[in-house]
Amino acid sequence: MAERPFNQSDLDVLAQWDTPTICNGLEIVVPDRRAIGFTTEPMVCLDPKAKPIVGLARVGMIRATEPPRSKVTDRADWYDYVARVDLPTIAVLQDIDGRIGYGAYWGEVQSTIHKALGSIGCVTNGSFRDLEMWAPGFQMIGGRVGPSHAHVHMVDFAKPVNVFGMHAAHDDVIHADYHGAVVIPADAVRKLPAAIDLVSRREAVILDVCKAPGFTPAKLREALRKSGEIH
Structure with missing residues (x-):
């Protein structure tokens, strides 16, 4: 093995x-x-x-x-x-x-x-x-x-x-x-869950703002600032 x-x-x-x-x-x-x-x-x-x-x-x-x-x-x-x-x-x-x-x-x-x-x-x-x-x-x-x-x-x-x-x-x-x-890559397998969790939390900040009542471009700008680098 x-x-x-x-x-x-x-x-x-x-x-x-x-x-x-x-x-x-x-x-x-x-x-x-x-x-x-x-x-x-x-x-x-x-x-x-x-x-x-x-x-x-x-x-x-x-x-x-x-x-x-x-x-x-x-x-x-x-x-x-x-x-x-x-x-x-x-x-x-x-x-x-x-x-x-x-x-x-x-x-x-x-x-x-x-x-x-x-x-x-x-x-x-x-x-x-x-x-x-x-x-x-x-x-x-x-x-x-x-x-x-x-x-x-x-x-x-x-x-x-x-x-x-x-x-x-x-x-x-x-x-x-x-x-x-x-x-x-083999050494990335066990590191991926934590990285995916981080990406998901960053995305959630943006998605939540976009789906919430009262959305404005200003709120989106603030969400982008808080989420950090995102695709």
């Missing part, structure tokens, strides 16, 4: 907040990551009403527009890599084709396999299909929906990937929901 500065309970705590709230907290805990570490393109979520997923990244690369030109990565090796260890995993797959999402790696079969392996979801710039036959409880935040898997194959895995601007590596903590995904 790997030594980590967090455990399952810590990840469960983070799952109570949506991904934008996690990003707000990270702006306080690790301000140098304010503009990096998260997806920056619109994404398609299989189940927008599901709670956020939080787990360890299992990273890989795929392509689908052409048949493999050389020996392909054995999917069974990928499955061994993805399998849950002491914490749940999230597949983070980068489609490296020129036409991203041309063929879908994900559908009924792959979602069912990965759920059985202990993975709780996937974040990918690629496509997915079989929406009505998807493994229940396995979340997908992907680039788009498509009908065919074409020549989809695994190119490589366990090496850093870039999914819509989010650079992720093996064992990174991923938090994702229908807004997108973000990487949480």
Whole structure:
């Protein structure tokens, strides 16, 4: 079992907040990551009403527009890599084709396999299909929906990937929901609840003034002064 500065309970705590709230907290805990570490393109979520997923990244690369030109990565090796260890995993797959999402790696079969392996979801710039036959409880935040898997194959895995601007590596903590995904530095996991509480209290000062009877720009100005730096 790997030594980590967090455990399952810590990840469960983070799952109570949506991904934008996690990003707000990270702006306080690790301000140098304010503009990096998260997806920056619109994404398609299989189940927008599901709670956020939080787990360890299992990273890989795929392509689908052409048949493999050389020996392909054995999917069974990928499955061994993805399998849950002491914490749940999230597949983070980068489609490296020129036409991203041309063929879908994900559908009924792959979602069912990965759920059985202990993975709780996937974040990918690629496509997915079989929406009505998807493994229940396995979340997908992907680039788009498509009908065919074409020549989809695994190119490589366990090496850093870039999914819509989010650079992720093996064992990174991923938090994702229908807004997108973000990487949480390991040493920030346990610091986030206090940071999120601070942001929430700052926001409350402004929100309460805006919702109260007798709102005026002058009252807003005073609330902004009291709340400190706020987005």
